Amino acid sequence: MTHSILHIDTSIKPEGSMSKTLTRDIVARLQGAHPDSSVTYRDLAAHPLPETDAAWIAAISVPAEDRSPEQADIAALSDRLIEEVRNADTIVIGLPVYNFNIPSQLKVWLDLLARPGEAFRYTEEGPEGLIKGxxxxxxxxxxxxRIGSDIDFASTYMRHILGFFGITDVQFVASDHFAIDADSSVKAANDDIAGLAA
Structure with a gap:
């Protein structure tokens, strides 16, 4: 069976991006272990997604059969993004940390996924993620x-929001002190990649 990979880059750097280097190396490792793999790629900085707004809320809040043509167009992108996540065996996400948190481009992608009845639902026992594969x-x-430090709001948010969607198998590859010691920072990330179960 084909191994489906969803590859998401978010760095605003057109060249020299560490997160892009790492996602490329992770995808290459996965492809080496799964020669028949397929890759869906999105560069959210080069091709930004539209932010959620009042029109988006209105479009997703009515049943699909009751949407106007304009609302159907608005909801279609969100539908497609959710399907990409649902159909993936592995999602590889580039997370450059900007000002201690995730890039705005990545937040928009997550906002477009965060639809009740699609990515999650509320039950008497609390929220339940609906994307569990x-x-x-x-x-x-x-x-x-540093990942896991008191000032790291990026990795904790990503683990929480993905878990909220039902994605609980979340692993990190970290190059988290590049400006302090580039060599050891890159080595740590490469060691993480080498230790990944493909």
């Missing part, structure tokens, strides 16, 4: 915000 590997890249 994929595994996520996140390439965490920072000049000095």
């Amino acid at each position: 994929p595994r996520a590997i996140i390439a965490y890249a920072s000049n000095g915000t």
